[in-house]
Structure formats: structure tokens, C-alpha cells
Amino acid sequence: MNFSVHVPFYRSTTWPFTTLQARQIMALSISLMFVRNSWLPRNTAPVGQTFKVHAFRPVVTTVQKTRIHATSSTSLILPITLWNKIPLAQSQQGVRNADRLHKLYSSSATSEQGQQQPERSDNLSQSSKTNSTNTDGNSIEIPLYLAEGLLAVHKPLNWTSQDMVSYIRGMLERDARNRGAQVTPMRSRRNKARKVKVGHGGTLDPLATGVLVIGVGHGTKQLNDYLSGSKAYRATGKLGMETSTLDLDPSGTVVKEAPWEHVTREALEDVLPMFRGTIEQVPPLYSAKRVNGKKLYEVARSGNVDENLVIESKQVEIYSLDLVSVEELPHFTIDMECGGGTFVRSLIRDVAYELDSVATTIFLQRTKQGPFVLEDCLAKDDLTAETIYAQIDEWNTKLAQLKADAR
Incomplete structure (x- = not known):
């Protein structure tokens, strides 16, 4: 089986399948995929037993290691039966994908000799594949995802x-549609297996920033561990006033004011130990806590808050709580690590109550969630299908190693 690389008006080169050339071909195919900022140009179509990808800008002729650099208009032809099984990823993963291509080629060669083709061993689940048919009526697989698992993103300010x-x-x-996969919109009740499933591992307030664990595909099934798992935060409170939202959300109003001038660093350090360990905490009115089947923030924003509404306290775990700064009182900053279900805004409020004052959270950042820390997070501006799948691949390896080390 040969792979042909055609350069119109220049030359046509046929490469026999070898490991080295497979890596070069994968790098070439990946370069082509990004010519129009998409994984697969819209006019790509199967032609017989080949899959033709047209590039409309100068692309590649020279090879440097596994990266191929552009100088002329190029198109690429690969056997369709292999092309649609390749889990294309970003250009820096060309070598890894070439190795996968080599395995797929070996499997296909074995199958052609009358033996059963072995099952794929990559991280694509059966539910993440969609089927289409080529011109000869043969079923081909187009993955809904290129990788499934977990990653962490840095949630920006004012985003839920x-x-x-x-x-x-x-x-x-x-990205899935550009690669030819059939995608069902989330609101549709049909073809649930073809929906792109994405979820998060624990709500961050709109005015909070920091680590947000994201699950993609079967990774969404792992998110419960992060909802109830440990998290770390840095928070800054402002003494002297308390708002209805316990933060600076524009929808809130100042509901209490109290003196703060008597508060010192020593006083803060004296009360913090009271909040370490297992404590009772009343969730904020503006929170996702459910009462009578409704989220509290929905009740609060509706303006129909029952005067007799009782928000019951709950037990939470505070593993560590340290004072970071009080250099600019009435502001003070704390670092804390806690279990799932802890409200940092409530903690800031309760610390102030113990100091015979009131306070509101003016800064909140999640710095850690499980093994994910701020340095691991993808910023919003860096999010692309390419970087998302790269992070998932990386964390699949890291989490598997952490699990093995824990045994």
C-alpha cells in the first residue's frame, strides 16, 4: 500500500509506507488540516478508495525532522479506510499519530490476509465513534472525539x-463537524451517543477565577470525584460591610455595616483556628445550594424570597487555613484547603462575625482542585480543539501514573 503526495504543476511523489515516511506523511497531513484553521476542509470528499484533501494556500515541500514546511500548493491522498481511523491531533503530535497509523496499517494488512483485525487500543470509546459510508458502501469510522478524559482551564472573571x-x-x-463526524446538538433528544459531552467538576462563582476541571466524553463520568474532592483557594475579604451576595456582584446590595478599626493581625490569627477541621456553615443566599428543589440564587434573583426561608447549616471540612496578608486593613487575605461543598464567601463572613464586624469577599481564586493546579490550566485565549485534546492526552498519562503510584 502506497501513500501519494501530489504537488500540482510541480511534481508527484509516491512514498512507500515506512515508519520514517509515515511520520513525515502524518506531519504533512496535519499541516494540511490547519491550512484553513480547521481539521478538515469543507469540500473534502471521498473519491473511490482514496480521501483527497485540497490545500488552498502554500503548504509543504520540504521536510525538517517530523515537521514539513510550506512552499507550494499541495494536495494529499490517503486510502480512505485508513484515513478515517486516524485520531488526528495537533501538529506537535505528528510522531505519535504516525505510530498509530503504522499500527493501523499493520492491522489492515493482517485483515486483508483473512485474519480478524484487532480492536483499537487508543482512548476513543465505542460511544464516541460515528459511522458514514464511502462510495463503495463500506462503513468507515469517524471519531466524535480525538481524546476523552480530563483537563483544567483557568476560568476568567465574569464567566460562569x-x-x-x-x-x-x-x-x-x-471541530468534529469539520472532520466529518455527525454531531447531535445538546438540546436534541435523538442520537445521544453522538452528542459532544462536556461537564465541569465543581462550580466557581462568576466573580471567582482559577482552576476549573473539565471532563470531555467519558471524562464526564470522573467528575464526581472532583465535586466532592479537596480544593484550595486564595481569598481576600473586606471588613466593615456585608453584601447580600457576600461578594461584589452588581446584583447585590449592602445589607450590613460595622466598625472594623479594632481588628488587628493578631486578632485574625487568633480566630482562624476556630475554622479549621469540621465546622458548621450556612451557605450564602446567592449560591447553587438547593432548598425545596430550587437553587438559592434563582430564588434570590426572582425577588420572591420568603421571609420564613430557612437555610440549614451543613458540615464542611477545612483542612488548612492560613492568614496571608493584613497589610492593607480593612482587607485581609487567606489561603485555605477544604473539602467539597465549602463556601469561601461564608467563611469570610463568619470570620468577621467572630471579630465583631462584618465582611464581604472581594477576590476569590481557586488555586488547586485534586491534582490540578493553576500552572496546569489552559487560559481561555489559548483554548482550541488542538490544545484541549493535547491537554487531555497529557493528563490521561499523568492520572494513570498517579493511580499506579497510589497502589
Whole structure:
């Protein structure tokens, strides 16, 4: 089986399949995929037993290691039965994909000799594949995802956690469609197996930033571990006033004011130990806590808050709580690590109550969630299908190693 690289008006070169050339071909194919900022140009179509990809800008003629650099208009032809099984990833993964291509070629060669083709061993689940048919009526597989698992993103200010989920889902849906996969919109009740599934591992307030664990595909099934798992935060409170939202959300109003001038660093350090360990905490009115089947923030924003509404306290775990700074009182900053379900805004409020004052959270950042820390997070501006799948691949390896080390 040969792979042909055609350069119109220049030359046509046929490469026999070898490991080295497979790597070069994969790098070439990946370069072509990004010619129009998409994985697969819209006018790509199967032609017999080949899959033809046209490039409309100068692309490649010279090879340097596994990267091929552009100098002329080029098109690429690969056997369709192999092309649609290749889990294309970003250009820096060309070598890895070439190795996968080599395995697929070996499997196909074995199958052609009358033996059963072995099952794929990559991280694509059966539910993440969609089928289409080429011109000869043969069924081919087009993956809905290029990788499934977990990654962490840095949630920006004024974005809800669900905003981030929707943003990433839309990005991956467009990528899947560009590669030819059939995608069912999330609101549709049909073909659930063809929906791009994305979720998060614990809500961050709109005014909070930091680590947000995202699950893609079967990674969404792992998110419960992060909802209930440990998290770390850095928060800054402002003494002297308390708002209805316990932060600076524009929808909130100042509901309490109290003196703060008597508060010192020593006083803060004296009360913090009271909040370490297992404590009772009343969730904020503006929170995702459910009461009578409704989320509290929905009740609060509706303006129909029952005067007799009782928000019951709950037990939470505070593993560590340290004072970072009080250099600019009435502001003070703390670092804390806690279990799932802890409200940092409530903690800031309760610390102030113990100091005979009131306080509101003016800065909140999640610095860690499980093994994910801020340095591991993808910024919103860096999010692409390419970087998302690269992070998932990387974390699949890291998490597997952490699991093995824990045994």
C-alpha cells in the first residue's frame, strides 16, 4: 500500500509506507488540516478508495525532522479506510499519530490476509465513534472525539462555570463537524451517543477565577470525584460591610455595616483556628445550594424570597487555613484547603462575625482542585480543539501514573 503526495504543476511523489515516511506523511497531513484553521476542509470528499484533501494556500515541500514546511500548493491522498481511523491531533503530535497509523496499517494488512483485525487500543470509546459510508458502501469510522478524559482551564472573571462548558463544547462540536463526524446538538433528544459531552467538576462563582476541571466524553463520568474532592483557594475579604451576595456582584446590595478599626493581625490569627477541621456553615443566599428543589440564587434573583426561608447549616471540612496578608486593613487575605461543598464567601463572613464586624469577599481564586493546579490550566485565549485534546492526552498519562503510584 502506497501513500501519494501530489504537488500540482510541480511534481508527484509516491512514498512507500515506512515508519520514517509515515511520520513525515502524518506531519504533512496535519499541516494540511490547519491550512484553513480547521481539521478538515469543507469540500473534502471521498473519491473511490482514496480521501483527497485540497490545500488552498502554500503548504509543504520540504521536510525538517517530523515537521514539513510550506512552499507550494499541495494536495494529499490517503486510502480512505485508513484515513478515517486516524485520531488526528495537533501538529506537535505528528510522531505519535504516525505510530498509530503504522499500527493501523499493520492491522489492515493482517485483515486483508483473512485474519480478524484487532480492536483499537487508543482512548476513543465505542460511544464516541460515528459511522458514514464511502462510495463503495463500506462503513468507515469517524471519531466524535480525538481524546476523552480530563483537563483544567483557568476560568476568567465574569464567566460562569457553565459558560466555560458551553464554550468548550461548541469548539469541540465545530471541530468534529469539520472532520466529518455527525454531531447531535445538546438540546436534541435523538442520537445521544453522538452528542459532544462536556461537564465541569465543581462550580466557581462568576466573580471567582482559577482552576476549573473539565471532563470531555467519558471524562464526564470522573467528575464526581472532583465535586466532592479537596480544593484550595486564595481569598481576600473586606471588613466593615456585608453584601447580600457576600461578594461584589452588581446584583447585590449592602445589607450590613460595622466598625472594623479594632481588628488587628493578631486578632485574625487568633480566630482562624476556630475554622479549621469540621465546622458548621450556612451557605450564602446567592449560591447553587438547593432548598425545596430550587437553587438559592434563582430564588434570590426572582425577588420572591420568603421571609420564613430557612437555610440549614451543613458540615464542611477545612483542612488548612492560613492568614496571608493584613497589610492593607480593612482587607485581609487567606489561603485555605477544604473539602467539597465549602463556601469561601461564608467563611469570610463568619470570620468577621467572630471579630465583631462584618465582611464581604472581594477576590476569590481557586488555586488547586485534586491534582490540578493553576500552572496546569489552559487560559481561555489559548483554548482550541488542538490544545484541549493535547491537554487531555497529557493528563490521561499523568492520572494513570498517579493511580499506579497510589497502589
